[in-house]
Amino acid sequence: xxxxxxxxxxxxxxxxxxxxxxxxxxxxxxxxxxxxxxxxxxxxxxxxxxxxxxxxxxxxxxxxxxxxxxxxxxxxxxxxxxxxxxxxxxxxxxxxxxxxxxxxxxxxxxxxxxxxxxxxxxxxxxxxxxxxxxxxxxxxxxxxxxxxxxxxxxxxxxxxxxxxxxxxxxxxxxxxxxxxxxxxxxxxxxxxxxxxxxxxxxxxxxxxxxxxxxxxxxxxxxxxxxxxxxxxxxxxxxxxxxxxxxxxxxxxxxxxxxxxxxxxxxxxxxxxxxxxxxxxxxxxxxxxxxxxxxxxxxxxxxxxxxxxxxxxxxxxxxxxxxxxxxxxxxxxxxxxxxxxxxxxxxxxxxxxxxxxxxxxxxxxxxxxxxxxxxxxxxxxxxxxxxxxxxxxxxxxxxxxxxxxxxxxxxxxxxxxxxxxxxxxxxxxxxxxxxxxxxxxxxxxxxxxxxxxxx
Amino acid sequence: xxxxxxxxxxxxxxxxxxxxxxxxxxxxxxxxxxxxxxxxxxxxxxxxxxxxxxxxxxxxxxxxxxxxxxxxxxxxxxxxxxxxxxxxxxxxxxxxxxxxxxxxxxxxxxxxxxxxxxxxxxxxxxxxxxxxxxxxxxxxxxxxxxxxxxxxxxxxxxxxxxxxxxxxxxxxxxxxxxxxxxxxxxxxxxxxxxxxxxxxxxxxxxxxxxxxxxxxxxxxxxxxxxxxxxxxxxxxxxxxxxxxxxxxxxxxxxxxxxxxxxxxxxxxxxxxxxxxxxxxxxxxxxxxxxxxxxxxxxxxxxxxxxxxxxxxxxxxxxxxxxxxxxxxxxxxxxxxxxxxxxxxxxxxxxxxxxxxxxxxxxxxxxxxxxxxxxxxxxxxxxxxxxxx
Numbered sequence: 157x158x159x160x161x162x163x164x165x166x167x168x169x170x171x172x173x174x175x176x177x178x179x180x181x182x183x184x185x186x187x188x189x190x191x192x193x194x195x196x197x198x199x200x201x202x203x204x205x206x207x208x209x210x211x212x213x214x215x216x217x218x219x220x221x222x223x224x225x226x227x228x229x230x231x232x233x234x235x236x237x238x239x240x241x242x243x244x245x246x247x248x249x250x251x252x253x254x255x256x257x258x259x260x261x262x263x264x265x266x267x268x269x270x271x272x273x274x275x276x277x278x279x280x281x282x283x284x285x286x287x288x289x290x291x292x293x294x295x296x297x298x299x300x301x302x303x304x305x306x307x308x309x310x311x312x313x314x315x316x317x318x319x320x321x322x323x324x325x326x327x328x329x330x331x332x333x334x335x336x337x338x339x340x341x342x343x344x345x346x347x348x349x350x351x352x353x354x355x356x357x358x359x360x361x362x363x364x365x366x367x368x369x370x371x372x373x374x375x376x377x378x379x380x381x382x383x384x385x386x387x388x389x390x391x392x393x394x395x396x397x398x399x400x401x402x403x404x405x406x407x408x409x410x411x412x413x414x415x416x417x418x419x420x421x422x423x424x425x426x427x428x429x430x431x432x433x434x435x436x437x438x439x440x441x442x443x444x445x446x447x448x449x450x451x452x453x454x455x456x457x458x459x460x461x462x463x464x465x466x467x468x469x470x471x472x473x474x475x476x477x478x479x480x481x482x483x484x485x486x487x488x489x490x491x492x493x494x495x496x497x498x499x500x501x502x503x504x505x506x507x508x509x510x511x512x513x514x515x516x517x518x519x520x521x522x523x524x525x526x527x528x529x530x531x532x533x534x535x536x537x538x539x540x541x542x543x544x545x546x547x548x549x550x551x552x553x554x555x556x557x558x559x560x561x562x563x564x565x566x567x568x569x570x571x572x573x574x575x576x577x578x579x580x581x582x583x584x585x586x587x588x589x590x591x592x593x594x595x596x597x598x599x600x601x602x603x604x605x606x607x608x609x610x
Numbered sequence: 611x612x613x614x615x616x617x618x619x620x621x622x623x624x625x626x627x628x629x630x631x632x633x634x635x636x637x638x639x640x641x642x643x644x645x646x647x648x649x650x651x652x653x654x655x656x657x658x659x660x661x662x663x664x665x666x667x668x669x670x671x672x673x674x675x676x677x678x679x680x681x682x683x684x685x686x687x688x689x690x691x692x693x694x695x696x697x698x699x700x701x702x703x704x705x706x707x708x709x710x711x712x713x714x715x716x717x718x719x720x721x722x723x724x725x726x727x728x729x730x731x732x733x734x735x736x737x738x739x740x741x742x743x744x745x746x747x748x749x750x751x752x753x754x755x756x757x758x759x760x761x762x763x764x765x766x767x768x769x770x771x772x773x774x775x776x777x778x779x780x781x782x783x784x785x786x787x788x789x790x791x792x793x794x795x796x797x798x799x800x801x802x803x804x805x806x807x808x809x810x811x812x813x814x815x816x817x818x819x820x821x822x823x824x825x826x827x828x829x830x831x832x833x834x835x836x837x838x839x840x841x842x843x844x845x846x847x848x849x850x851x852x853x854x855x856x857x858x859x860x861x862x863x864x865x866x867x868x869x870x871x872x873x874x875x876x877x878x879x880x881x882x883x884x885x886x887x888x889x890x891x892x893x894x895x896x897x898x899x900x901x902x903x904x905x906x907x908x909x910x911x912x913x914x915x916x917x918x919x920x921x922x923x924x925x926x927x928x929x930x931x932x933x934x935x936x937x938x939x940x941x942x943x944x945x946x947x948x949x950x951x952x953x954x955x956x957x958x959x960x961x962x963x964x965x966x967x968x969x970x971x972x973x974x975x976x977x978x979x980x981x982x983x984x985x986x987x988x989x990x991x992x993x994x995x996x997x998x
Binding site for chain 2: 330
């Protein structure tokens with residue numbers, strides 16, 4: 157277990173040949189899925205359908221099916237939205253920020269994390285849409301010259317959200333697709349089946365691995381990473397504005413943007429680890445997605461977890477320091493009021509358990525990290541619940557205090573969003589290369605010219 | 611059959627060092643139309659191939675800036691010019707609140723334009739018809755080999771010399787790549803044409819249905835279509851199919867005392883008393899209403915001399931002895947119920963206005979039939995009041 161961190165660890169273990177890499181990564185796409193795969197798919201599709209039924213009930217009877225009511229007008233719909241957008245932050249962070257920081261270990265996990273980003277943002281997008289009550293009128297969210305002569309309110313954080321999330325989804329998708337083009341070309345040249353070949357040819361656009369193309373391609377990748385980095389920070393900042401720009405005690409805080417971004421990275425990395433642990437095992441990718449990669453991700457989780465813990469503490473400090481009576485009450489109520497159970501779940505899952513990652517043994521033990529990252533996922537969901545619900549349920553007017561209880565339909569839609577996410581993840585593992593073939597080839601030992609040649 | 615035309619010579623190498631060396635040699639010899647194909651980008655290849663730095667960044671800059679400008683202009687025009695609204699006390703041009711969307715649109719336009727420009731303008735994609743596709747060479751560089759390819763249209767290209775050059779670089783295989791023997795026009799294949807027709811049909815019908823039908827479908831409209839009475843509309847609730855109902859017989863509005871002698875032709879035995887005092891305001895109101903409703907028939911001075919004289923049965927003068935001797939209540943009865951050809955004015959003139967009109971008629975009657983003494987008295991009073 158002695159590891160010398162002062163030398164760069166090999167990014168791909170065992171020096172596989174380039175053809176080996178092709179074979180390993182392409183295998184899930186070229187073989188018939190096992191029975192276990194269909195069982196897993198069956199479970200996730202069932203969850204998805206359960207969610208679809210609850211969504212259908214909501215559309216049919218209206219959002220009176222949910223627990224939202226005065227004074228808690230923002231219930232699980234918003235909690236789930238913020239949760240999923242947060243999950244969606246890891247992918248672009250790994251593919252863009254770590255790319256700019258020259259963290260080569262990102263290559264093994266970037267593709268998968270990007271795919272998870274797209275799926276998570278798709279899940280997230282559902283919630284504000286259905287929270288409007290009449291999602292078929294969502295077209296009015298975009299500024300177009302309509303017959304009413306009205307425009308959207310460009311100064312509203314809720315509209316900023318529309319722009320931020322849709323831009324984020326588009327740019328993430330483009331980023332992902334650009335990374336996939338060379339892999340589509342490789343798959344096109346590997347396959348012999350006619351239909352597959354046609355499909356891969358269409359999506360590879362005729363890519364020929366030409367260095368005259370690689371040159372622009374690398375430039376474009378750099379530019380995209382440069383834009384995606386501030387973009388990923390802006391998205392959760394703007395989501396936090398939904399809360400911080402209002403004047404609710406417990407929401408109106410300047411720490412919200414960095415606090416939300418740290419939380420998003422925290423939860424996103426936890427989700428990526430959760431899924432990757434299975435993927436690397438099931439698809440024999442343990443030499444490409446190595447334990448070193450997981451350890452590095454756990455370190456990021458530890459760091460962001462402490463950032464989040466700092467934010468929790470600072471919120472309390474500012475509430476006390478401001479001398480503002482209602483603000484003070486909200487925070488005391490948060491920790492010791494009717495929702496104290498949620499608050500303490502959040503603190504223990506997000507701040508206490510990740511501290512175990514200080515130990516190298518824990519960081520490199522797959523079962524232990526599995527438990528911790530799942531706890532982090534739970535904790536981060538509760539963070540959004542605590543922020544949204546505890547601030548609303550007891551605000552300025554004691555006569556209209558209340559206790560918010562989500563209904564079965566609320567939980568059904570949450571379950572459905574998990575079903576959608578994991579269904580898409582499962583389909584992705586079979587349809588597309590889960591690891592970037594061309595990027596992995598470039599970081600294998602001996603893949604780059606030795607510069608002291610002739 | 612024409613002789614197949616040579617497209618290029620393609621050589622394959624096993625290691626990155628060899629391909630870098632080969633690229634240096636080929637570009638050093640003076641070839642310009644050649645390309646290196648590697649399964650992943652190789653460091654140092656730009657220099658070996660003598661490539662100029664990519665100009666992609668200028669596209670990003672131009673479109674990024676125009677994205678920012680468009681976003682700001684859009685928000686300025688909509689929020690400050692086209693439909694200015696004060697929102698949360700912000701100025702019409704609230705720059706800080708416009709920053710998030712400006713940023714997002716900048717990123718969106720910059721990234722999309724970079725990618726679209728790269729794929730279409732720089733790479734000339736999609737390009738699945740290139741002769742290199744489906745060759746053993748392409749399959750090798752797609753996986754684990756490194757290839758260099760010199761195109762036949764290079765001005766230095768000579769089949770034997772170029773082949774020798776590539777062999778001398780220790781290529782393990784050199785192959786000739788030809789254009790497809792026959793120029794095919796896949797565009798004119800019936801399958802493709804049918805495909806196009808289907809696409810056209812599907813898109814046009816989908817567009818028609820979306821724009822003309824789907825947009826007007828309200829998914830759930832039972833809030834609008836409730837079982838309720840809609841004024842002026844037919845209703846199935848009642849046998850007579852009328853949505854609006856008449857009040858029950860004998861219904862009286864609140865604070866409304868019905869006129870006792872309504873619809874009674876004869877003059878009442880006990881006429882009502884005039885509840886109004888003949889104040890200046892009452893007389894002015896009476897004059898106004900008299901001129902509006904009474905004068906068209908009875909004339910401006912109640913002499914029965916209006917311009918309708920001779921067209922109808924002549925309206926009577928109100929200066930007759932009969933009317934002068936009537937009580938106020940008798941005149942009120944006529945205005946309310948009508949008389950002979952005169953219709954009821956109950957719906958046009960309120961009760962108070964009727965009594966005010968009666969006061970004004972009394973004034974007219976007095977003016978017409980005043981005695982000498984009364985005229986003198988009135989003159990005396992008005993001069994002592996200082997009026998003329």
